[in-house]
Amino acid sequence: xxxxxxxxxxxxxxxxxxxxxxxxxxxxxxxxxxxxxxxxxxxxxxxxxxxxxxxxxxxxxxxxxxxxxxxxxxxxxxxxxxxxxxxxxxxxxxxxxxxxxxxxxxxxxxxxxxxxxxxxxxxxxxxxxxxxxxxxxxxxxxxxxxxxxxxxxxxxxxxxxxxxxxxxxxxxxxxxxxxxxxxxxxxxxxxxxxxxxxxxxxxxxxxxxxxxxxxxxxxxxxxxxxxxxxxxxxxxxxxxxxxxxxxxxxxxxxxxxxxxxxxxxxxxxxxxxxxxxxxxxxxxxxxxxxxxxxxxxxxxxxxxxxxxxxxxxxxxxxxxxxxxxxxxxxxxxxxxxxxxxxxxxxxxxxxxxxxxxxxxxxxxxxxxxxxxxxxxxxxxxxxxxxxxxxxxxxxxxxxxxxxxxxxxxxxxxxxxxxxxxxxxxxxxxxxxxxxxxxxxxxxxxxxxxxxxxxxxxxxxxxxxxxxxxxxxxxxxxxxxxxxxxxxxxxxxxxxxxxx
Numbered sequence: 219x220x221x222x223x224x225x226x227x228x229x230x231x232x233x234x235x236x237x238x239x240x241x242x243x244x245x246x247x248x249x250x251x252x253x254x255x256x257x258x259x260x261x262x263x264x265x266x267x268x269x270x271x272x273x274x275x276x277x278x279x280x281x282x283x284x285x286x287x288x289x290x291x292x293x294x295x296x297x298x299x300x301x302x303x304x305x306x307x308x309x310x311x312x313x314x315x316x317x318x319x320x321x322x323x324x325x326x327x328x329x330x331x332x333x334x335x336x337x338x339x340x341x342x343x344x345x346x347x348x349x350x351x352x353x354x355x356x357x358x359x360x361x362x363x364x365x366x367x368x369x370x371x372x373x374x375x376x377x378x379x380x381x382x383x384x385x386x387x388x389x390x391x392x393x394x395x396x397x398x399x400x401x402x403x404x405x406x407x408x409x410x411x412x413x414x415x416x417x418x419x420x421x422x423x424x425x426x427x428x429x430x431x432x433x434x435x436x437x438x439x440x441x442x443x444x445x446x447x448x449x450x451x452x453x454x455x456x457x458x459x460x461x462x463x464x465x466x467x468x469x470x471x472x473x474x475x476x477x478x479x480x481x482x483x484x485x486x487x488x489x490x491x492x493x494x495x496x497x498x499x500x501x502x503x504x505x506x507x508x509x510x511x512x513x514x515x516x517x518x519x520x521x522x523x524x525x526x527x528x529x530x531x532x533x534x535x536x537x538x539x540x541x542x543x544x545x546x547x548x549x550x551x552x553x554x555x556x557x558x559x560x561x562x563x564x565x566x567x568x569x570x571x572x573x574x575x576x577x578x579x580x581x582x583x584x585x586x587x588x589x590x591x592x593x594x595x596x597x598x599x600x601x602x603x604x605x606x607x608x609x610x611x612x613x614x615x616x617x618x619x620x621x622x623x624x625x626x627x628x629x630x631x632x633x634x635x636x637x638x639x640x641x642x643x644x645x646x647x648x649x650x651x652x653x654x655x656x657x658x659x660x661x662x663x664x665x666x667x668x669x670x671x672x673x674x675x676x677x678x679x680x681x682x683x684x685x686x687x688x689x690x691x692x693x694x695x696x697x698x699x700x701x702x703x704x705x706x707x708x709x710x711x712x713x714x715x716x717x
Contacts, residue, residue: 233287234287234388235389238388238389239388240286240287240288240289240384240385240388241288241315241316241343241384241387241388242289242291242312242313242314242315242316243283243288243289243290243291243314243315243316243317243318243384244290244291244292244293244309244312244314244316244317244318244336244342245276245279245280245283245290245291245292245293245317245318245319246276246292246293246294246295246305246308246309246317246318246319246332247273247276247293247294247295247296247297247319247320248295248296248305248319248321248325248328248329248331248332249295249296249299249300249301249302249305249328250295250296250299251265251322251325251328251329252265252328254266254267255267255269255270255271255296256296256322256325256329257269257271257322258273258275258276258296258320258321258322258329258348259271259274259275259320259495260275260349260375260452260463261454261463261495261497263320263321263322263323263348263349263350263462264322264323264324264325264647264648264649264650265322265324265325265648265650266650267650268438268439269437269438269439270296270297270435270436270437270438271436271438271447271493271495272294272297272430272433272436272445272446272447273294273296273297273320274425274447274449274495275320275347275376275377276292276294276318276319276320277292277425277426277427277429277430278376278377278422278425278426279318279376279377279380280292280425280426280429281377281422281423281424281425281426282377282378282380282381282422282423283380283381283384284423284426285423286381286384286385288381288384290426290429291312291314292426292429292430293305293308293309293312294430294435295308295332297435297436298435299435302331305332306335309332309335309336309339309340310339310340313340314336314340314342315340315341315342315343315387316342316343316345316383316384316387317332317333317336317342317343317344317345318345318346318347318376318380319332319333319345319346319347320346320347320348320376321346321347321348321351322348323348323350323351323462323624323644323647323648324644324645324646324647324648324651325645326348326351326361326364326365326644326645327364327645330346330365330367330368333346333365333367333368334365334367337367337369338367343369343370343383343387344367344368344369344370345368345369345370345371345372345380345383346361346365346368346370346371346372347371347372347376348361349462349463349626350462350624350625350626351371352371352372352373352374352400353462353626354624354625354626356625357625357644358371358400358407359407362400362402362407369401369402370383370393370399370400370401371399371400371401372398372399373398373399373400373409373410373412374397374398374412374413374415375415375452377422378398378413378415378416379396379397379398379399379413382396382397382398383396383399393408393410394408394410396410397410397411397412397413398410398411398412398413415452415467415469416469417469418469418470419449419451419452419469419470419471419475420471420472420475424475424478424479424482425479427446427482427483427486427487428486430487432444432487433445433446433483433487433488433489438491438493438523440523440545440546440584441490441491441492441493441521441522441523441545441546442490442491442521443490443491444487444488444489444490444491445489445490445491445492445493446483446487446489446491446492446493447492447493447495448476448479448480448483448492448493448494448495449471449494449495449496450470450471450473450476450494450496450499450506450509451468451469451470451471451496451497451499451501452466452468452469452496452497453466453467453468453469453497454466454468454497454498455467455468455501456498456527456565457563457565458550458552458562458563458564458565459561459562459563459594459627459628459629459632460552460562460590460593460621460623460627460629461627462624462626462627463497464627466497468501468502470502470505473505473508473509473512474512476509476512477509477512477513477516480492480513480516480518480520481516481518484518484520489520490519490520490521491520491521491522492520492522493522493523493524494522494523494524494525496524496525497525498525498526498527498530499524499525499526499530500526500527500530500531500532500535501530506535507534507535507538510535510538510539510541510542511538511542513542513543514538514541514542518543519543520543521543521544521545522542522543522544522545523544523545523546523547523548523586524539524544524546524547524548525547525548525549525550526547526548526549526574527549527550527566528549528550528551528566528570528571528573528574528575529565529566529567529570529574531547531549531574531577531578532577533577536577536578536580536581536583537581539581539583540581540582540583544583545583545584546583546584546585546586546614547578547583547584547585547586548586548587548588549571549574549575549578549585549586549587549588550564550566550588551571551587551588551589551604551607551608551611551616552564552588552589552590552593553589553590553593553596553600553603553604554568554589554600554603554604554605554606554607554608555595555596555599555600555603555604555607556568557595557600558593558594558595558596558600561593561594561595562593562594568607571607571611572610572611575587575611575612575613579612584614584615585611585613585614586613586614586615586616586617587608587611587613587615587616587617588616588617588619589604589608589616589617589618589619590618590619590620590621590649591604591618591619591620591621591666591669591670591673592620592621592654592656592657592658592661592666593621593629593658594629594632594633594658595658595659596621596658596660596661596666597658597659597660597661598660598661598665598669601669601672601673604673605673605676605677608673608677609677616677618670618673618674619649619650620649620651620653620654620655620656620666620670621654621656622647622648622649622651622655622656623639623655623656624647633656636659638656638657638658638659639655639656640654640655640656640657640663641655652667653667654666654667
C-alpha cells in the first residue's frame with residue numbers, strides 16, 4: 219500500500235564520514251513460541267494469549283536507524299506467524315551485517331535462535347535487548363554465558379542506543395566507547411554507563427510503520443482491526459513491588475505528535491482501533507485531557523483502550539475518554555484484601571478502585587480488572603476477600619494471574635529469602651503461566667492453583683453475569699463473546715493458562 223500522507227517525523231539521513239559505509243542492519247521480531255504470540259516491549263516482555271500486538275519497539279529502533287542513514291530491513295516473524303524455516307529465509311535474504319532483536323524474558327532460548335543463525339550464516343554482529351534481563355545483573359551474566367552467539371546486550375532504551383552501536387561497528391571503535399551496552403572482553407562481561415534517556419520523546423522519529431506491509435495480523439480482544447499500539451508516554455513513577463517496570467522516569471510525547479501518528483496510520487493503513495500502550499495514562503494533569511480533546515476534534519472515528527490507576531481516573535477524564543472513542547479501561551486491582559495491597563506498596567485503596575469502577579461503568583465503557591494471586595501475605599481468606607470485592611465492583615471481565623517475581627523487582631528477593639521461590643526456570647516466568655512459580659506463608663503452589671480455579675468458576679459461571687454480556691441486536695458480539703467465555707471455561711477446567 220502506498221502512503222497517501224508524508225511522514226511528518228521522517229528525519230534527514232545523517233551524514234557518515236568519508237570512507238565509512240553504514241552496515242546492512244536487520245531488525246527482527248522473533249517467531250511465536252510454542253504457538254503463543256509474544257509481546258516484546260519495554261513494558262511487557264512475555265508470552266500472551268488472545269492478542270497479537272505489532273512490534274512497536276522494533277519499529278522505534280528501525281525508525282532511529284533509518285533517520286541515521288542506516289539501510290534497514292524489518293522482519294516481523296511473530297505477527298504473520300512465520301515458521302522457523304520462513305524466518306531463517308528472511309534473515310538470509312537480508313544478508314545482515316548487524317542484527318537487533320528483543321527477547322521476551324520467558325522466551326530467552328527460543329527468541330535467541332535468530333542470533334545464532336545470523337551469526338553462523340552471515341557473521342553478523344548480534345545485539346539483544348530485554349529490560350528485565352538488563353536490570354538483573356546475575357540474569358544478564360547467565361544469559362550471555364548461555365548464548366555465546368549474542369555479541370552485545372542493550373542496557374537502556376534501544377532506540378537511544380542501537381544507532382551508536384551500528385556507528386561504532388562501521389567505524390571500528392571499541393565497545394567501551396558506546397554507552398548503554400554489555401559486552402564480553404577477555405573472558406569478563408563489561409558494562410558501559412547507561413545514558414540519560416531523552417527528556418522529550420518527540421525527539422525520536424515516528425515508529426517505522428511504513429516497514430510493516432499491513433496491520434492485518436494484529437488484533438486484540440474487544441477492538442476492531444486494523445489495530446495498532448500507540449505510545450504517548452514512557453515510564454511509570456510508582457513503586458509497586460511486584461512490577462518489573464516500576465520507578466522509571468516519566469516522559470511524554472506532545473498531543474499533536476500522537477494525533478499526527480494516528481492520522482497517518484488511519485490514512486496509510488486503514489487504522490480502526492488502537493491500544494494506548496502507556497504504563498498508565500493521566501499522570502500529568504491537563505496533558506491527557508488535551509490529547510482527548512484533540513482526538514474528539516480530529517473526528518478520526520477510532521476505537522481504543524487503555525490502562526490506568528484507579529486513583530488517577532477522574533469524571534472529566536472518563537467523560538472525554540468516552541467521547542474520544544475509548545471502549546475499555548483496564549485497571550490493576552491486584553487484590554481485594556487491604557493487607558495484601560499494603561505489602562505490595564500499590565498506593566491505591568479499595569475505595570479508590572470502587573470509585574474508578576463506578577466512573578468507568580457510568581460512562582458505558584468496559585471495566586477490565588487485573589488481579590494477582592499469591593502476592594506476599596496471600597492466604598485462602600485473602601483470596602476470598604478478593605472474590606467478594608470483585609463481586610461487589612462487578613467488572614466486565616477480571617483476569618487472575620499468579621504472582622511472578624521477576625528478578626528486577628523487590629518481590630523477587632522477598633520470595634527467595636524465605637524459600638518461597640519454587641523455580642528459577644525463566645521459561646515459566648510468565649504471568650499467564652498455568653502453574654505458580656511461588657508459594658506464600660499461608661498457601662502452597664497447589665493451594666494457589668486450586669483457589670485460582672475456584673475464583674474463576676465462581677465468577678465466570680454466574681447466570682446473571684453471562685446474561686449481562688448479551689447485546690440483543692449485535693449477533694457478532696454475542697457469538698464472539700460466547701466463544702471467548704467457552705474457551706476460558708475450558709481453560710479453567712483443564713488447568714491451562716487463562717487470559
